[in-house]
Amino acid sequence: MPAGWDYAPAPEARDLVELRDRYGLFVGGDWLEPKETYETIDPSSEEPLAEVGQATTKEVDLAVGAAREAFDNGWSAISPSERAKYLFRIARILQERSREFAVLESLNGGKPIRESRDVDLPLSAAHFFYYAGWADKLAHAGFGPSPKPIGVAGQIIPWNFPLLMAAWKIAPALACGNTVVLKPAETTPLTALVLAEIIAEADVPPGVVNVLAGGPSIGQAIVEHDGVDKIAFTGSTEVGKIIQRTLAGTGKRLSLELGGKAANIVFDDAPLDQAVEGIVNGIFFNQGQVCCAGSRLLVQESIEDELIDALKRRLATLRLGDPLDKNTDVGAINSAAQLARIRELSDSGEAEGATRWSPPCELPDRGYWFVPTVFTGVSQAYRIAREEIFGPVLSVLTFRTPDEAIEKANNTPYGLSAGVWTEKGSRILSMANRLRAGVVWANTFNRFDPTAPFGGYKESGFGRVGGRHGLGAYLDV
Amino acid sequence: MAKAPVLATGFELPLEPRLPRIGSVDAVAVEERAATLAKRSIKREAKLFALDLAVRMIDLTTLEGADTPGKVAALSSKAIRPDPSDLTVPSVAAVCVYPNLVPTAVERVRGTSVKVASVATAFPSGQAPTHLKVEEVRDVVEMGADEVDMVIDRGAFLSGRYAKVYDEIVQVKEAAGKAHLKVILEVGELGTYDNVRRASLLAIAGGADFIKTSTGKIPSSCTLPVTLVMLEAIRDVYDETGRRVGMKGAGGIRQAKQAVQYLVQLHETLGPEWLTPDLYRLGASTLLNDVLMQIRKEKTGRYQSPDYFTVD
Numbered sequence: 001m002p003a004g005w006d007y008a009p010a011p012e013a014r015d016l017v018e019l020r021d022r023y024g025l026f027v028g029g030d031w032l033e034p035k036e037t038y039e040t041i042d043p044s045s046e047e048p049l050a051e052v053g054q055a056t057t058k059e060v061d062l063a064v065g066a067a068r069e070a071f072d073n074g075w076s077a078i079s080p081s082e083r084a085k086y087l088f089r090i091a092r093i094l095q096e097r098s099r100e101f102a103v104l105e106s107l108n109g110g111k112p113i114r115e116s117r118d119v120d121l122p123l124s125a126a127h128f129f130y131y132a133g134w135a136d137k138l139a140h141a142g143f144g145p146s147p148k149p150i151g152v153a154g155q156i157i158p159w160n161f162p163l164l165m166a167a168w169k170i171a172p173a174l175a176c177g178n179t180v181v182l183k184p185a186e187t188t189p190l191t192a193l194v195l196a197e198i199i200a201e202a203d204v205p206p207g208v209v210n211v212l213a214g215g216p217s218i219g220q221a222i223v224e225h226d227g228v229d230k231i232a233f234t235g236s237t238e239v240g241k242i243i244q245r246t247l248a249g250t251g252k253r254l255s256l257e258l259g260g261k262a263a264n265i266v267f268d269d270a271p272l273d274q275a276v277e278g279i280v281n282g283i284f285f286n287q288g289q290v291c292c293a294g295s296r297l298l299v300q301e302s303i304e305d306e307l308i309d310a311l312k313r314r315l316a317t318l319r320l321g322d323p324l325d326k327n328t329d330v331g332a333i334n335s336a337a338q339l340a341r342i343r344e345l346s347d348s349g350e351a352e353g354a355t356r357w358s359p360p361c362e363l364p365d366r367g368y369w370f371v372p373t374v375f376t377g378v379s380q381a382y383r384i385a386r387e388e389i390f391g392p393v394l395s396v397l398t399f400r401t402p403d404e405a406i407e408k409a410n411n412t413p414y415g416l417s418a419g420v421w422t423e424k425g426s427r428i429l430s431m432a433n434r435l436r437a438g439v440v441w442a443n444t445f446n447r448f449d450p451t452a453p454f455g456g457y458k459e460s461g462f463g464r465v466g467g468r469h470g471l472g473a474y475l476d477v
Numbered sequence: 478m479a480k481a482p483v484l485a486t487g488f489e490l491p492l493e494p495r496l497p498r499i500g501s502v503d504a505v506a507v508e509e510r511a512a513t514l515a516k517r518s519i520k521r522e523a524k525l526f527a528l529d530l531a532v533r534m535i536d537l538t539t540l541e542g543a544d545t546p547g548k549v550a551a552l553s554s555k556a557i558r559p560d561p562s563d564l565t566v567p568s569v570a571a572v573c574v575y576p577n578l579v580p581t582a583v584e585r586v587r588g589t590s591v592k593v594a595s596v597a598t599a600f601p602s603g604q605a606p607t608h609l610k611v612e613e614v615r616d617v618v619e620m621g622a623d624e625v626d627m628v629i630d631r632g633a634f635l636s637g638r639y640a641k642v643y644d645e646i647v648q649v650k651e652a653a654g655k656a657h658l659k660v661i662l663e664v665g666e667l668g669t670y671d672n673v674r675r676a677s678l679l680a681i682a683g684g685a686d687f688i689k690t691s692t693g694k695i696p697s698s699c700t701l702p703v704t705l706v707m708l709e710a711i712r713d714v715y716d717e718t719g720r721r722v723g724m725k726g727a728g729g730i731r732q733a734k735q736a737v738q739y740l741v742q743l744h745e746t747l748g749p750e751w752l753t754p755d756l757y758r759l760g761a762s763t764l765l766n767d768v769l770m771q772i773r774k775e776k777t778g779r780y781q782s783p784d785y786f787t788v789d
Binding site for chain 2: 001005273
């Protein structure tokens with residue numbers, strides 16, 4: 001019998017990316033030299049990658065001014081098919097440079113190259129293609145015969161899908177004729193800044209897209225700026241609430257895509273092996289740092305043992321390590337702060353009485369790592385069942401009947417996504433009707449497409465990204 | 478003669494030992510999982526390990542109306558020594574031939590590790606009376622076949638007569654005696670992954686030592702999602718009963734790269750214990766030379782012309 005089969009390292013070429021020592025601020029089509037910079041790192045090794053310009057309120061002012069000028073001086077008035085042309089260009093350049101972008105995304109964010117290569121990049125390009133197609137068809141989108149853009153959009157995006165979130169935000173905004181000031185997350189600015197290079201390369205008029213890296217204070221400055229007509233925020237519910245309070249009474253438009261605590265519901269007639277794949281993809285995709293992650297597994301009690309055994313067996317085959325290795329399934333946690341939060345909540349699960357399990361797994365010495373973790377015996381009252389962990393931690397709860405499944409699934413302040421696993425088509429439809437979640441996946445999980453609207457109920461936010469509905473967030477309707 | 482137990486509900490029998498539940502398979506999701514596994518990047522020594530293993534797992538096959546003793550003799554030599562210019566390349570697992578060619582193959586591989594497998598039971602259609610199939614199996618075993626590759630009666634399976642399928646496998650298993658029994662499901666005719674799983678469990682319940690995808694005689698044959706479904710059935714039987722059943726993929730595996738993908742899937746579904754010719758086979762004719770070419774490329778760093786690999 002062979003001793004075993006160790007896969008040799010298969011790293012994607014890091015030198016596909018030519019990192020600059022220093023990245024500036026992209027304002028009005030130019031790169032401004034920042035007064036202050038900060039270091040952005042590779043979370044899998046804690047090695048520094050580059051110095052990134054830290055915006056100040058002064059640059060926020062300049063960027064909003066540039067966006068306003070671009071909006072007033074033509075962008076909103078040029079022919080829609082012309083706008084589409086720019087978006088198609090961006091999409092194509094993204095595709096051409098997708099290997100480079102995938103490496104950069106994995107370097108700066110810690111996610112496995114398999115995911116950035118197969119999910120983040122194709123979807124980012126697809127969003128630009130999709131909304132490029134809408135640009136000259138807005139009159140047929142169901143918002144009246146001649147829907148108008150809103151104006152200057154301030155867009156603040158998270159660190160879990162840095163490039164994809166930029167695409168989700170920029171593509172519909174530009175297609176509808178708005179101009180934008182985008183702030184990537186503090187820990188993951190690089191792909192958004194290189195996207196700015198692409199936008200310049202695509203000859204998008206100066207000021208239509210402005211990109212400012214920086215911390216929360218810059219986000220706040222954008223939100224509070226008088227020249228901004230609309231805020232689109234994707235991030236934590238906590239910050240979303242602050243933004244909503246800030247904007248109350250100002251007349252600025254707002255769309256929020258916030259946290260989640262999705263139930264992934266597995267019935268006893270589900271295709272079990274595929275359900276296991278769906279659970280794995282639901283909570284360990286991007287190390288669970290996904291707002292719509294299937295963090296609560298609701299399994300019918302009659303198959304709990306069978307399913308959990310199968311899940312554990314599968315988790316033992318996950319390969320954790322170097323994000324740039326093509327065979328890596330689980331990468332690094334995005335930052336020290338996030339790792340601390342995952343640890344704290346996981347410890348609370350144990351303290352409250354849940355049973356903790358992880359596959360045998362060696363963690364690298366340096367960088368931010370957390371082993372995939374499953375909690376069984378979880379009750380609805382535990383923090384790990386109520387609070388968003390945003391990490392590779394699954395809480396397992398059981399139910400007996402479809403009614404109980406609905407009751408438990410909806411028993412959360414969130415309502416972003418849910419999953420249903422069953423062979424019965426009629427049950428899928430009835431569950432989807434009764435689940436209070438913006439997205440319900442049937443016999444799959446974490447599947448995205450630019451044509452499908454995405455967004456939440458309750459504390460998961462409002463407004464939709466993607467599809468025809470996504471246009472509504474950037475039109476004056 | 479073996480007597481099939483009464484099948485009360487479908488074929489979810491025999492009750493002892495218990496079999497895993499039949500359950501269901503979601504086509505979209507199983508194809509996605511198979512596609513993900515196929516993206517594993519296997520390099521250098523890991524690749525060489527896989528290629529060497531692939532050679533040892535090959536059932537070198539010729540199943541043509543035009544097969545002659547001369548053809549089978551040549552094939553047997555190739556099976557014993559696949560690459561005469563590199564003696565570190567191992568022999569393949571077996572040669573797989575029609576019943577009439579079994580004596581030739583037996584004579585040619587005598588004294589080596591290479592086994593002789595014979596197709597039987599009215600291969601490839603299986604559309605013949607059971608007693609003739611059983612007799613055919615007895616004959617090939619008598620002629621010296623170490624392994625018997627039978628086909629299931631798809632006509633019976635697709636018309637819901639699972640008991641007939643089961644009963645036939647039980648009888649063939651008995652007739653095969655010590656010879657290893659591989660049961661061909663002919664997945665391309667089964668239509669759904671659900672049927673593939675059902676047929677896999679049925680064959681295992683009937684006594685199959687191996688389950689095998691295809692005859693290679695119809696265009697649609699072995700695919701990664703199909704073998705994944707079959708491996709999962711094997712795994713579930715092992716979990717439930719402790720019995721290790723083997724797997725043979727056949728039909729359509731022509732390139733070394735595909736062989737590596739099948740082995741990755743095996744490795745990550747059934748684990749390292751199954752990485753042996755005793756439990757996994759690749760039925761193929763043209764695959765071998767591509768694997769040999771890749772082995773030499775890994776060892777020397779360059780590709781050589783196909784003229785440097787023997788054609789038998």
